[in-house]
Amino acid sequence: MSLMENADTVRWGVLGPGRIARDVVRDLQMTPNAVLEVVCSRSLDRAEAFAQEFGFRRAMEGEEALAADPDVDIVYIASPHPAHFESAKRMLLAGKPVVCEKPMTMDAAQARELIAISKQQNVFLMEAVWTRCLPVFQVVRKWLQEERVGPGKPRLVSSSFCVGLSKDPKDRWLNPELGGGGLLDLGVYPLTVSQLAMGGGAPVEIKVMADFAETGVDEMVSGLMRYEHGGVARFTCSMRTEFECPLEIGGEDGFIRVPSRFLDANEATLTVGNHSETVRAPRRGQGYVHELEEAMRCLRSGEIESPMISHADTLATMETMDRIRAQIGLKYPGEE
Ligand SMILES: NC(=O)c1ccc[n+]([C@@H]2O[C@H](COP(=O)([O-])OP(=O)(O)OC[C@H]3O[C@@H](n4cnc5c(N)ncnc54)[C@H](OP(=O)(O)O)[C@@H]3O)[C@@H](O)[C@H]2O)c1
Structure with a gap:
């Protein structure tokens, strides 16, 4: 049954079960109508341990499987920032709505590309800047x-x-x-x-x-x-x-x-x-409930971005960080 037919419940897939995922999932547990559907790791053992600890229905290995999973309505990406771009791109191209940890990407060019894919695909994309939703x-x-x-x-x-x-x-x-x-x-x-x-x-x-x-x-x-x-x-x-x-x-x-x-x-x-x-x-919980509820509200109303943290807001911050990095000479591996 699709999300729209399903009225209220939203089935969450969580990618990257590490430190912040633990905190956010505790808040997901107390978010009305949020279902802990599946947790996805680079290792099935880690996914299974996390699923058991927090009560997910399923555990899986590899984000390709998550992108193809018909029973996941939205994906929360909680890996370190260099991994955000490829994972978010994969999910959006597969038609999966995405809440991606901050910073959305390593630079503005990557964020611009994700936003373009979100618009092309008409699929929800939000940077998890929970503070703005408090x-x-x-x-x-x-x-x-x-x-x-x-x-x-x-x-x-x-x-x-x-x-x-x-x-x-x-x-x-x-x-x-x-x-x-x-x-x-x-x-x-x-x-x-x-x-x-x-x-x-x-x-x-x-x-x-x-x-x-x-x-x-x-x-x-x-x-x-x-x-x-x-x-x-x-x-x-x-x-x-x-x-x-x-x-x-x-x-x-x-x-x-x-x-x-x-x-x-x-x-x-x-x-x-x-x-x-x-x-x-x-705030409710540790404060993440509000961004999770906002993402679910957007899904139900068919919005592809949240007014609380719009694509333009994310892009403006990413561009500002690029300019700051250029001034202080901060470069990451693989950057010219
Ligand atoms: N919203 C907030 O309050 C908040 C707070 C802290 C951090 N964050 C953000 O959340 C993100 C994760 O931070 P964290 O401290 O939770 O990170 P972490 O614990 O170091 O890593 C999270 C998980 O990502 C997976 N992972 C690790 N390295 C990876 C790689 N190279 N490629 C793909 N997956 C990898 C691992 O899971 P598996 O190996 O099991 O897949 C790991 O457990 C960061 O972008 C950070 O900025 C947000």
């Missing part, structure tokens, strides 16, 4: 639409995502072969919320500084981005620093503060003059 970000969006911080677009945005990650050079975070480095992994969050706050689109000017690990990937990137209307966003991402991670958005009349860590926050505060208003908007 209830608290719907509050922030509303305040911005109502121009509560002042007329026009914000003047100043400040955000950071800094954590102390593994120092093991073989681990994904430090390994160039696995797309390691702070910008692609952590920087995507400050960049995407800066873009959201500034009203969409990419910055017209970017100035950045970076520090590198011995393996050649970036450990810290900090910079300024100027947007067409004159507003400036400053951001920092670091995988070697524990630091507060709030998001602040200011205009002529006031400012919004999403407290640390903004990426999974449960409240936001609007301050205008002497008056402050805090709105609580708690």
